[in-house]
Amino acid sequence: MxxxxxxxxxxxxxxxxxxxxxxxxxxxxxxxxxxxxxxxxxxxxxxxxxxxxxxxxxxxxxxxxxxxxxxxxxxxxxxxxxxxxxxxxxxxxxxxxxxxxxxxxxxxxxxxxHTIEEDQIAEVENAVLKSEQWASEQAAGEHS
Amino acid sequence: MDAVDVAFTEAAVGAGISTVLMLGTLALTARSERSSSRSSFVPLLAVLVTGAALVYGTLDMPSFGQSDAPAQTHVGPDYLERIPHEVGVPNAVTAILASYRGYDTLGETAVVFAAGIGVLMLISGLRTRRRKEEDDPDTGGSA
CATH class of the missing domain: 1.10.287 (Helix Hairpins)
Structure with missing residues (x-):
């Protein structure tokens, strides 16, 4: 070199x-x-x-x-x-x-x-989203 | 590298305050990390590609300590020439920080002030909320 x-x-x-x-x-x-x-x-x-x-x-x-x-x-x-x-x-x-x-x-x-791990936060978010969807579907079902 | 002011600040702020903040956060949150199941191949690849691109970018950079580098031929020497008779403060870093770049420093203190208010708003009432949670775990818990 x-x-x-x-x-x-x-x-x-x-x-x-x-x-x-x-x-x-x-x-x-x-x-x-x-x-x-x-x-x-x-x-x-x-x-x-x-x-x-x-x-x-x-x-x-x-x-x-x-x-x-x-x-x-x-x-x-x-x-x-x-x-x-x-x-x-x-x-x-x-x-x-x-x-x-x-x-x-x-x-x-x-x-x-109750966590500082990214994956667990995503899990909680998904669970919340799913339960909200379920609740709105239930409400729509009751109205029809 | 002749940066005494930066060395002192980094020793006080980087080694002192940020360590205290980190330990405080760890004390308020979790002490152990859950092992991640994600593969580390993609991040490693991204980091290696970025690093290679950056190394390629340094090939045109001036050598360490070169006295005719662009950074040493324009504003820097001009400041060194003006400070003794314009400001009269022996420490050139202090002179620039407080005099020529005074508004920058004012803005910096504004940023620190805003960050302090933000931190206070985020974690104020932490203890009362936590106590409520302990007294009444059904309603005081998470959303």
Whole structure:
């Protein structure tokens, strides 16, 4: 393997690791029936996006974007890009808000359905639907 | 990756608050998971296809830490140049968050406020409903 290919792999390894993490989260969301596990998967997915953004802001040889207290910025010092950090700070806080809302919804679902498994919720729904159909058929039969 | 502010926030929020929320939810709901009978082949296939498409998409991305990447040549350095004499706050992330993107942060707090109200409306009265259910299991139960 020549050095160009190796550089390419090393330079892009971060993206591939984040994709691996993101797909782990996606798999949990799709494959698991437990609602709490779905939220955990969504959080893992979200974290991978955060890490992708932060890695885009990195500059080789750069340091954290904090200036000296006297604000005399040395032009030779390289700072990493602060903009992705700001965007992700906002995203983290919004993410925890959506997570807490999702968990509150799970608590309510558990209260109504006495389960947090997707299949069992579907069973309850089907049973309710069937009994409603039966009741309406009975009512129609009585009227005719 | 030089993101000290994000590291602190993620440590406090991601490791602290979300763990507490998860454990609280688990305490209020079920502790064990019922084993699912569904096959995991279709989700695995979907995930692999999506992952392959994403990896294909990264082939055009700039390398990690590349200083002439598009993200490093437009707005980012402009902020770093302006902040020392326009805002005067040593931490560039704080300066952007509170000054240049102040309305964004205001909107963010609005989102958190709305989510807090939503959570309160969803789970308020949980204890009274539960007590009613225990006293009178016939009428207080589920619909």
């Amino acid at each position: 020549d050095s160009g290919t190796l550089d390419f792999i090393v330079g892009h390894l971060n993206y591939w690791l984040f994709i691996l993490l993101m797909m782990t989260g996606l798999y949990i969301v799709v494959a698991k029936g437990n609602l709490v596990k779905k939220i955990v998967g969504l959080n893992i997915f979200q974290t991978s996006v955060f890490m992708l953004y932060i890695s885009i802001g990195k500059v080789t040889g750069g340091t954290a974007p904090i200036f000296p207290l006297d604000m005399k910025v040395d032009p030779d010092v390289v700072y990493s890009n602060p903009l992705p950090h700001v965007l992700i700070l906002t995203a983290i806080v919004v993410g925890i808000a959506t997570t807490s809302l999702g968990l509150a919804l799970i608590i309510r679902i558990r209260e109504e359905y």
